Amino acid sequence: MNAHEDLKGKVTLITGGAGGLGIAAAKAFLEQGSKVALVDLSAEALAAAAADLGAPGDDLLTLTADVSEEDDVKAYVAAVVEKFGTIDVFFNNAGIEGKVAPLVDQDMADVDKVFAVNIRGTFLGLKYVLPVMYAQGSGSVINTSSVGGLTAGPGLGVTPYVTSKFAITGLTRLAANEAAAHGVRINSVHPSPINTQMMRRLEEGFAPGHADEARSGIADSIPLGRYAEARDIADAVLFLASDASRFITGTQLRVDGGQLS
Template identity: 60%
Template sequence: MSRLDGKVALITGGAGGIGKVTAKTFLKEGAKVVLVDLSEQALQEAKAELDAHGDVEIVQADVSKEDDVKNYVKKTVDRFGTIDIFFNNAGIEGKVAPLVEQKLEDFDQVMSVNVRGVFLGLQHVLPIMTKQGHGSVINTSSVAGLNGSPNVSPYITSKHAVVGLTKAAAVEVANANVRVNSIHPSPVNTRMMRSLEAGFSPENAEAAQAELEKSIPLGRYGESSDIAQLVLFLASDESTFITGSQYRIDGGMAAL
């Protein structure tokens, strides 16, 4: 039997690198999947790529807007009847600049997606899970949600906030057999890191990547497939006694 046989999984940021690879992993393990993303075109491309692997639906949404969140939850339940797994994954990196040079509107945008979006997702998915008496939520934070780092203060702030939301939600819904955990990846080989590399070193983004890789004991960025395997574990019944936890997946960065 597959590890997610018959389960319904909802993934925000579903057309991005980690979201799409996790969706494929879930489908191969027997889940039905709903992808949520801001870009309709990216969603259509992701669906075309994933259709061969199982039952996939897509919903265009801005995760920072409550009506959009209500809509993606409703469409998931209307299509598949419930939500067993919620990968609360959508996020943006913001601008690279010292804290004193960050613009308020840029700070607000990062917080809107990375914190408000996670909060709204929890607020509208958790009632479904608590009513049915089971569910697993995986919130995407970052190593930046556990450590400090220069020149990305809005992102750092937002990812620390995800830890607080995870712990608060986990305690509130534990008596309903609903689990809420957060994952904390190191740099992952996705579009987001290309953007950050260019911000850190506009003249030589490849040099920025090489420098970041030196800070990872395993000597490389993570791949989306690495992250997907951790999310699969937390989504599955193999992790039924785990909630309120922060899972580093960082190539050894925490050991330094």
């Protein structure tokens, strides 16, 4: 028996769908019997993700889009509705880490790119998915923030990323208040470092040539003694998507191994 039977037959849209967390979430939702649409910038990465998932075409849709471009967002939402009829769950997950450097050394083109994907992309996803959910009077949205969207931390040179994740925290809370009257719930998930390629890039940025030492130091800062695995976060997303969290909205769910305790 599946843990979340209410997700069977539901339609789940995942942005950042070809990344480690996106694929883990897709697997988790497909296991529950959901139909899944994956959105990502890279058609090649989406094709690899679809092959990895091995789901039948009737249950899986892949869409290439830039989440920071309004026309692309309109198009991916319309394509999901055309294919599956609606959107019940939206895992608003696309994000990039940007350049590791002190604030004064950040290039504004890089800063603008982080803000465009992480903030504008999250906002646009809400703008075009919420009307679909409002029309049916139900839905669950999970925005991906970070422990870096709850605390400034030690200042490791990812100020644009942390700023964007704080913005997602605020956006989640405000949007949840608006959406509640329409029967739609909106929450954010706040992972500690996840064992994905994003962290490999960050580790090298934090300690060039000594990424293994950076990884060990970060893991030591987590009371449970390890990075999160992508499935750890995906299971929390399943909970927020399901009826098990039916009275939870506007909440920031830490999935951090106790890092912020």
